[in-house]
Amino acid sequence: MILSINNTTHEVDVDSATSLLWVIREQVGLTGTKFGCGIGQCGACTVQLDGVAIRSCLTPVQSAEGKEITTIEGIAPNETELHVIQQAWIEEQIPQCGYCQSGQIVAVHALLTNNAAPTDDEIDEAMIGNVCRCGTYPRVRKGIKRAAAEMMTASNTKNENDGEMD
Amino acid sequence: MGKWTRRAFITTGVLTGGALVLGVAIRPGNRAGKVKDMIAGEGDTVLNIWLKINADNTITVIVPHAEMGQGAHTTLPMMLADEMDADWKTVTMLEAPGNKEYANYALAKGFIMGGKEVPSILIGTVDGLFLTATKQMSLQVTGGSASVRCTGMHAMRVAGAAARAVLLEAAAEQWEVDPEDLVVKESYISHPESNRTGPFASFVEKAADLSQPAKPKLKSSEEFTIMGTSPPRFDIPAKVNGTATFGMDVVLPNMKYATIQASPVFGARVQPIDQEAIKGMPGVHKIVNLNGAVAVIADGYWQAKQALNALTIEYEKTDNDAVAQNDIYDRYLKDMDAAIADGKEEEDVKKGDVKNAFANANNVIEAEYRVPYLAHATMEPMNCTALVNSEGCELWVGSQNPLGFANSVAEVLDMDTENVIVHNQYLGGGFGRRAMPDVAVQAALIAKEVDYPVKLIWSREEDIRQDHYREANISRFKAALNDTGQITAWNNQFVFKHDPPEAPHIPYGVDHQYIHYAESTTHVPWGYWRSVDSSMHGFFTESFMDELAFNANKDPYEFRREHLANSPRFLKVLDMAAEKANWGESLPANWGRGISIHQSFGTIVAQVAEIEIIGDTVKVHRVVCAADPGFAFHPNGFTAQMESGIVYGLTAALYGEITIENGGVVQSNFHDYQLLRMNESPTIETYIINSNEWPGGAGEPSTPGIAPAVTNAIFNATGVRIRELPVKNHNLNAKPTLIG
Numbered sequence: 090m091i092l093s094i095n096n097t098t099h100e101v102d103v104d105s106a107t108s109l110l111w112v113i114r115e116q117v118g119l120t121g122t123k124f125g126c127g128i129g130q131c132g133a134c135t136v137q138l139d140g141v142a143i144r145s146c147l148t149p150v151q152s153a154e155g156k157e158i159t160t161i162e163g164i165a166p167n168e169t170e171l172h173v174i175q176q177a178w179i180e181e182q183i184p185q186c187g188y189c190q191s192g193q194i195v196a197v198h199a200l201l202t203n204n205a206a207p208t209d210d211e212i213d214e215a216m217i218g219n220v221c222r223c224g225t226y227p228r229v230r231k232g233i234k235r236a237a238a239e240m241m242t243a244s245n246t247k248n249e250n251d252g253e254m255d
Numbered sequence: 256m257g258k259w260t261r262r263a264f265i266t267t268g269v270l271t272g273g274a275l276v277l278g279v280a281i282r283p284g285n286r287a288g289k290v291k292d293m294i295a296g297e298g299d300t301v302l303n304i305w306l307k308i309n310a311d312n313t314i315t316v317i318v319p320h321a322e323m324g325q326g327a328h329t330t331l332p333m334m335l336a337d338e339m340d341a342d343w344k345t346v347t348m349l350e351a352p353g354n355k356e357y358a359n360y361a362l363a364k365g366f367i368m369g370g371k372e373v374p375s376i377l378i379g380t381v382d383g384l385f386l387t388a389t390k391q392m393s394l395q396v397t398g399g400s401a402s403v404r405c406t407g408m409h410a411m412r413v414a415g416a417a418a419r420a421v422l423l424e425a426a427a428e429q430w431e432v433d434p435e436d437l438v439v440k441e442s443y444i445s446h447p448e449s450n451r452t453g454p455f456a457s458f459v460e461k462a463a464d465l466s467q468p469a470k471p472k473l474k475s476s477e478e479f480t481i482m483g484t485s486p487p488r489f490d491i492p493a494k495v496n497g498t499a500t501f502g503m504d505v506v507l508p509n510m511k512y513a514t515i516q517a518s519p520v521f522g523a524r525v526q527p528i529d530q531e532a533i534k535g536m537p538g539v540h541k542i543v544n545l546n547g548a549v550a551v552i553a554d555g556y557w558q559a560k561q562a563l564n565a566l567t568i569e570y571e572k573t574d575n576d577a578v579a580q581n582d583i584y585d586r587y588l589k590d591m592d593a594a595i596a597d598g599k600e601e602e603d604v605k606k607g608d609v610k611n612a613f614a615n616a617n618n619v620i621e622a623e624y625r626v627p628y629l630a631h632a633t634m635e636p637m638n639c640t641a642l643v644n645s646e647g648c649e650l651w652v653g654s655q656n657p658l659g660f661a662n663s664v665a666e667v668l669d670m671d672t673e674n675v676i677v678h679n680q681y682l683g684g685g686f687g688r689r690a691m692p693d694v695a696v697q698a699a700l701i702a703k704e705v706d707y708p709v710k711l712i713w714s715r716e717e718d719i720r721q722d723h724y725r726e727a728n729i730s731r732f733k734a735a736l737n738d739t740g741q742i743t744a745w746n747n748q749f750v751f752k753h754d755p756p757e758a759p760h761i762p763y764g765v766d767h768q769y770i771h772y773a774e775s776t777t778h779v780p781w782g783y784w785r786s787v788d789s790s791m792h793g794f795f796t797e798s799f800m801d802e803l804a805f806n807a808n809k810d811p812y813e814f815r816r817e818h819l820a821n822s823p824r825f826l827k828v829l830d831m832a833a834e835k836a837n838w839g840e841s842l843p844a845n846w847g848r849g850i851s852i853h854q855s856f857g858t859i860v861a862q863v864a865e866i867e868i869i870g871d872t873v874k875v876h877r878v879v880c881a882a883d884p885g886f887a888f889h890p891n892g893f894t895a896q897m898e899s900g901i902v903y904g905l906t907a908a909l910y911g912e913i914t915i916e917n918g919g920v921v922q923s924n925f926h927d928y929q930l931l932r933m934n935e936s937p938t939i940e941t942y943i944i945n946s947n948e949w950p951g952g953a954g955e956p957s958t959p960g961i962a963p964a965v966t967n968a969i970f971n972a973t974g975v976r977i978r979e980l981p982v983k984n985h986n987l988n989a990k991p992t993l994i995g
Contacts (some may be wrong), residue, residue, distance in 0.1 A: 108662055118506065120497070124503065124636065125636070128715070131634070143482060161497035162497050175495040179495060183325075184322050184490075185324025187490070187683070189631075194495060216932075218932075219932075222686075223903075224898055225898075226933045228898070
């Protein structure tokens with residue numbers, strides 16, 4: 090079976106019913122995606138399938154075939170730079186134990202890609218599936234707002250520059 | 256975080272590759288360092304914290320505590336670096352290996368010097384630790400909110416100050432000047448008069464040869480330059496890009512995976528299982544029957560879990576097969592009554608003449624409270640990777656108690672503890688759960704059966720059903736109020752007592768007190784759960800105080816104030832919380848405010864919760880938290896711990912409940928052991944008071960006070976008094992259950 094993860098192709102030899110989570114972790118060796126509950130209740134295993142945040146623990150690997158899978162390792166633009174969301178996570182000093190944060194960041198990335206300025210209610214709705222036992226929720230909310238503002242500024246600057254060039 | 260190779264530390268000498276490794280020891284025959292007699296005290300035990308000054312003038316601080324999100328890997332090096340006047344930008348850290356050389360004697364010393372009782376979490380698996388100072392000690396525990404207040408205060412700061420002193424002395428000798436004329440700043444020593452400056456590293460060789468004892472003087476808080484600031488935590492960057500290695504993420508050559516199911520009834524034995532049961536399952540290698548549990552080894556977790564699910568496992572009968580939750584409560588009540596009837600109460604606090612005070616009282620109020628069992632539910636399910644061969648055993652695991660793990664594993668494998676090596680990893684949540692070595696023992700026993708490393712991963716179901724639980728408990732109160740609404744007598748009885756010893760004690764001025772408990776028995780395993788006994792007693796005592804305020808017809812905040820007249824430190828914290836929360840200002844209909852104050856692990860925390868009743872549920876909008884930890888060494892980290900403890904305690908208050916049926920746990924995963932989510936999380940405001948008293952903990956003290964702040968707010972909004980947690984089991988629109 091061929092999987093495309095973070096724009097890299099991987100050939101894996103597994104039963105087609107195997108959970109995508111364990112294929113990503115054990116066969117492909119990307120351990121940033123975490124196992125939390127196995128029943129889609131905690132969001133530690135969140136990855137994106139074609140940009141949509143899903144629970145990889147409940148997803149059979151066969152349903153990811155032919156789609157682009159994005160994990161926490163694929164969020165940064167390149168090896169030396171962090172994504173604005175990751176940078177905001179450092180600025181706001183969000184992670185404590187850190188175990189749920191891969192899933193949180195991947196979920197936030199999907200949220201902000203589709204909604205550049207989410208309201209508090211929209212943040213709640215998008216993040217309700219990601220549990221944090223260390224209780225970083227108030228900081229995650231701040232981090233989302235900081236990242237959204239910075240992405241907005243970057244995009245406005247780009248638009249202005251583009252405008253000047255016209 | 257740097258990595259230790261297997262023997263790296265042991266072979267590190269005083270001077271290797273131009274680096275000074277400074278050991279701080281305070282026992283005769285100081286074995287590694289050049290600094291002696293740093294802390295007076297005969298028969299003192301070893302204080303064994305290390306720092307390394309590298310040839311490039313950078314400094315490595317070695318921390319004997321695990322990082323589980325509480326920031327110990329950053330705050331402890333800050334304490335050392337500040338005393339040393341080091342350049343923080345060039346300071347890095349290494350976690351000490353799980354080795355006896357790193358046993359955390361400073362923890363022991365912290366409690367001995369503080370004149371306090373030792374929290375039993377520090378005792379690990381070693382017996383009688385503190386009874387004889389001469390006994391070999393084996394502490395390297397992360398828990399009891401002890402990192403900063405013990406290791407930090409007794410070891411890190413002293414080590415930093417000692418290093419500074421010995422380097423100053425070396426510089427003075429090298430330049431032939433008076434050490435009094437030297438200035439230390441950001442890892443450089445200078446002699447302004449002669450205009451000379453040199454990095455710490457240039458004095459290392461001389462410092463290593465010094466035989467003079469150093470007498471380090473610690474800074475006063477006004478002199479701090481790093482302590483009390485909030486530099487970014489060292490562990491965070493790796494936690495935003497998936498590179499932080501938790502126990503779950505360890506990968507070894509030829510490693511296979513196992514998962515396990517223990518008997519649903521604690522302690523029941525498993526009937527023999529035939530290896531034939533897994534015949535024909537691809538990628539499945541072996542069944543290991545541990546008697547109390549069955550494990551399957553396979554190429555991957557998924558295959559192991561499918562195979563385990565397919566097995567028919569039968570258990571031997573036990574005496575506990577029919578035990579239900581109510582049987583446990585009934586037994587508690589029976590034992591509590593019997594203790595009183597037989598005069599066998601375990602006395603905790605006895606003050607004044609309670610009997611006489613009640614006899615003369617005309618307003619006596621009684622109430623009984625209950626709390627259920629609670630699981631820890633760390634985000635990272637229990638796991639441990641083990642390799643066992645003729646040389647010994649290696650473990651890769653996130654542990655709050657690496658030496659305890661090594662001891663327990665050595666015992667079951669019948670080998671010397673020296674031959675068990677623990678490679679500690681990041682902890683995906685601890686909360687006390689990762690002080691228990693059960694998963695490491697299982698992993699070692701499974702790995703013993705094969706010649707490759709095995710990573711044992713528990714399912715979430717196993718994690719919820721095979722925890723070591725915060726106990727269910729019952730607390731009964733009786734108090735007398737006089738005509739002016741003063742509490743004249745306080746009688747409180749509950750079951751069991753662990754840590755912290757002051758958990759059921761009240762800060763209030765009550766002349767006649769009798770606080771006592773009964774012993775009882777249960778087959779449900781007990782474990783340290785964030786804030787331990789305070790997680791219950793905060794709810795018990797602060798709920799009852801609220802009931803007394805209501806009966807005295809007084810405002811709950813004012814009522815507490817009146818009883819704290821002789822406790823200025825408490826009063827200041829309470830006032831801060833009330834003021835910041837706009838106590839007394841009116842709220843919309845169906846809204847309520849509740850207040851609480853509780854001291855645990857040396858830190859006083861007051862909280863005001865602001866809630867709204869929506870339908871028959873409660874929405875917690877805002878929590879104001881005021882805390883006096885003595886001194887917050889990393890204020891942002893301290894604030895994060897207050898927030899974290901509040902969300903953890905709020906989760907338990909609203910939803911947390913483990914129930915026993917047929918001898919085992921009913922709940923199994925997050926659908927029936929519900930956790931607080933983003934949309935339910937209140938805004939939390941934290942206000943810190945640095946009273947400069949001896950530092951208290953950060954990781955636990957905010958957990959106890961949130962439940963009573965919320966249930967008191969529910970009473971304020973509805974008149975419904977919640978005497979049994981969790982809140983979810985109550986109809987908040989029910990007819991008020993007022994007492995008195």
